[in-house]
Amino acid sequence: MTVELPRTLVFSPRANDTSQVLTVAAYRRGMLTEHLTGWRVPEGFTIGGPAHLYAGPLFADAVAADLGVGLLEPPDDWLTRLPYDTVRRNIRMMTMAEAWQLRTPAFLKPPNDKSFPARIYRDGSQLPGPDAVDSDTPVLASDPVQFTTEFRLYALDGEITTGAQYAIDGDLDIEPLAGHELEPQILAFGADVLSECADTLPSAVVVDVGLIVDPAHGAVAPAVIEANAAWASGHYAADPERVLDAVLRAAGPMDEISTRDRIFLRSPVRRIDDEP
Structure with missing residues (x-):
């Protein structure tokens, strides 16, 4: 009889609000969690079951391969492919x-x-x-522009699963998207964006959107701010369970990544001060 070992969500040494809520959510699912203590996977380190990762890009580049984790991220030029009416700036x-x-x-x-x-x-x-x-x-x-309100949306398989407000007029201001007065407008805009371009993004991703002062008309209108890797994004006040869904898909075992998602695999970035 084969015993399936529990999955482990691995974190960097530095804890933050998101790693803390993901730890709780992972425990509720029967997962294990592990905070590494340095920027290397220790020799002989074992976790048993498949690994997933939540960490910043530099740390993820340092440990993902040793953990057998593939990292999904949006293409570097994704924003440049969107129509002007979606981003409202050059x-x-x-x-x-x-x-x-x-x-x-x-x-x-x-x-x-x-x-x-x-x-x-x-x-x-x-x-x-x-x-x-x-x-x-x-x-x-x-182009420099002014976003009046900014939101983070988590998407899985082209559908928005949760989100949160994170800034007003450039200052941190966190509220859940659920029940927000702008929730219908933001969800509708996000759904429109994903319906047009979900195939240009990983199946699990974060898309930031906001209300922008359109320089062409002076009116406030929704626009895409950027897209980010779910495994390196702060959750703000988004639903931790749905955030965990996105993180597990976006940074999981390499052999579980779908053919569709393999074009979005991150290549580790070499810095000029890295060892040769």
Whole structure:
């Protein structure tokens, strides 16, 4: 008789609000949890059953392969593929070398990691230099805009499963999406976006949306902010059970990843200060 070992959700050494609520949700499902104590999987480390991972991108790159975990994330250029009416600003992909040459204000961010802070830069000279970031690092550059309210939506198989408000006028302001006065509008907009582009995203993903002051008309309208990997996103006030569903799918055993999702597997990012 074969005994099926419980799955284990692995965390980085640094605990946060999301890892704490995911720990509780995992226990309710009979899963085990493990906080690693360093940036390497210890020699001889065993967890028994299949592993899943919740961690930041740098830590995930360091341990995922040793855990046998595949990481699903949105394509770097996903935002640039969306129609203007969905994002309501001009967005383009460039390299860090090209971003260093910018001489006008732009909102700049790394697509899927934290290699430099995401914010509005006066020009490219304010970015970290070549001693900190590789010149070929991908950068998303967009027009500076004002989001009045921002929401995080968790999606599984093209359907929104939970969400939360996380900011108002750029300041952290957390509320559940369930029961929010803007819930119908945000859910309807998110559903429209996913109906058009779910095939361009992993089956488990986070999509941030918000209300934006449209520069063309001066009116407030919904727009996509960005898409993120579920395994590295804060849950804010979203339903922990549904968040866990997304995390388990987005960062689970490599041999369980569907053919459909394999094009969204993250390749570990090598930093200029990594060992050769």
